[in-house]
Amino acid sequence: MPTVRSLGWSSMTVFANPVLPGMYPDPSVCRVGDTFYLANSSFEYFPGLPLHSSTDLVTWTPLGHAIDRTGQAGLLDLAGVPDSGGLYAPTLRHHDGLFFLACTVVGGAADASFFLTTTDPAGPWSDPVFLEGARGIDPTVFFHEGRVWWAGCRLVEPGAYPGQTEIWLRELDPVAGRLFGQEHILWNGAVAGAVWAEGPHLFAHDGWIYLLAAEGGTERNHAVSVARSRSVTGPYVGNPGNPILSHRQLGATASVQNVGHADLVEAGDGSWWALALGVRSRAGGHVLGRETFLAPVAWESGWPVVNPGAGRLGERGSTPFTSADAPTPAELHDTFPVGPLAAHWLGVRGPVPGAHTSAAELHLEPPAPPAPDPAGSTSAPRPATRTPAAFLGYRLRHPDVRAGLRLVLPYPGVTAGLALRQSENFGLRIELAHAPAGWTATAIARADGADTVLGSVPLDPVAPGSLLDLTAELSAAGVAFTVTVAGETRVVAVTDAALLTTERAGGFVGTVVGPFVSGEPGHPVTVTGFDYVPTASATP
Template structure:
């Protein structure tokens, strides 16, 4: 299902002026075939994750009969995707809160910096997204009347440090800004943080009045809890509920809740915290889902409550190339307290959906097994495509030749801290195949093909370049910033070339087909754990897509 991308990439479709001939890509196809996604889906049920692949730090809001969700995007552009749903299960991207190059600039940042953990709120016809631009300006607010955009330029919240800001609208009309920050005084230990709150003036777009610490350390300060963050306040039946993540975003991640009769507290913790975690399960269990936390609660159309949160699907005990994904579970209320998942229970991948679920809709291509193909025959790029950082010049062109993507190669390699001429879409499966067909570059000095990328230090590039009267297919890999050529194959001159990357957990294979003569493997079962978060570090997942550049060794 194709949809039009933001105004930036509409502008990028205008043919730029470049010295080199563009590389023409005829199509790009991505197919996922995870065994766990083959589980039958009964009527009225849904599949977790609801947003597969790199969709971390979800936040959700209801506006009328629709739900809107945002995710972290770090140094990718367009940033902060905005999704819409009628039933919390079936999501479609409608826009991006960071949609114009003038809003933010990510040059010089690693892929896991940039925009962290956005939250989305709604009041009186206006949507509010508050967020932190890490190493890039701090906390800010953007607004829109339509979640599809346009979104405003950032309003910087200069007096608020820390991360993970969120807005709470009380029933008396007052608004409050919450965030994670250092505690009062000196932190007692590494990871000691606090949750702060301050009244927020919507008209002036700034916090006002005194700030107050609502939680210092976590729900049990005697245990030196780490990284209390992601705060949200909800009001229900005379109580204010403060729900936060705790324990860091790795295997010890969890969700905790406190409550108070007054918005300013004091907040008392639930005796059965955490209300969501997977840290107490056997790490050797089959098909593990880990890292669960960073939840946001929302009331459904029928009065039921639901939790949107992040978690990861692992292989080999510790690896996950698909990053942190978005999950959905019902919330159970008992004795005035919410619970997302009972202690010791694994997150289910298939379960009954809300009573208001759309029984005719499909969750693909957001989750499940599917084949997604872009013929590059639309007036603008599909919203699934992202770029590394903010482009400074147009290089992606859909108008040069109808039905083809023209990439004007830049000199930037995948190790750059700027914007290379690489279009990226999320790896959403542990087992997948990504392939493309391109017209072989006619000029020496141009390399083009398909890349699998985690960050500027960990990636693969399967490409083709001219060597003498023929062509050379090559595979390059960067691990820990050390780039090397793993394999090459000389082939006769060809007009078209198909390239593919297949993966099964940590085994990545790379093949080519010249002029339809049949697939050949250039390298089989290379160690693709270099694209996993535990190896590459950071907070993003792997992506794949077409890439072209001018040769760096010319």
């Protein structure tokens, strides 16, 4: 557990939103003593369900991931999920010395809700406990007056309109790992006709039970609404002032959009706070994904008011708490020290086979082609890829940044490079490949599953064992790819970043950047360093 300090109003911490930049969507928060704990969605990436701690709600220290073992990933069938499938919208709670994490895996052999437990959020976490009858997504767990309740969101069948959902509730036996008792339908959301009332969270405050929900879909019309009841099982009545948080009314030019999916937490001094997702938009799109933002909450006439006097997320603010933790550096210079691969590296749908460090180097080996499914197999189809590739991704956390890697010239039968991955079907990359005419550095755009060459630079003569630098620089002007050999830097291509935006590619994730290799198995590529440097400022 991290060291904690007493909360008080004698000092404060100033923050700039987002407080957790990069692809950290669907925040869920709880407090134990003076320490706050945060969990986020991870979708198809592994390790999954990242966890952070903080003593000031601003400085978030990584603790690791709840899903970090191959056995857990296998039980969840992450290998079978599509892009933007996988681990959706967790809820993190603490009760009687035990942390509970409720979640859903979407898009595998079957959608399934589950929970994990631990005494230490830094892990290890238990294997997933699946709940029969827990249909839908975005589950939450609520401890109240000696009973444990499980709520989730699912489509109404048949619905009054497409996308109509209902939030349902049953009692949970956490020891036996089963739901029991009568099912209760709690709410359909605040606005008739609004889609996807989802992401429910339950709170007890001042004799009321409050139900917080996202609404409107996780895009421009996203919002946060709230209802309350004197009983956990309802009936729930919506706040006349709903939605209590949204940026949809600000229009297409707002710098922060898609705001919703909030969780509330009470601090030790009695103040309340909201953590919500939002996106930073530039030129009509966002490439970083949905990020975690912070806002104060006041109670007025029995209802929560987010950021009183403003009603929307502020660019800056302060909390009346001091931090016991050092802020995460804006820059990363990874020289791959010997030992386990750092937790900031993400694989797609599971750990990357053959990725290991040795003598301060990363060795990344092209994977073998996947075996065909047996004839007559009824298992869920595996996601298609352009070619089998090993890839490690680091979350983009800044809109203006330079990311680069240094690698040893690969074996002629291997292609290696630096990729900006949005999904299997959308992304940008620069790669080294050998053809009859010699080595080239080529920049490639992938859109709708098809590759287009943006530019190519011949590299020969280049000697075996040479070190090369591949760099991608993201800015308002787009993405510039360069290659450096023997101290000479050459521009390979400059393109816009539209293919990296959710608005173009779809889905729910942000962009990750890192090394990839493909080609003949048995010929690992050596990467000697990866650098991530914000180019506009060191703040989000």
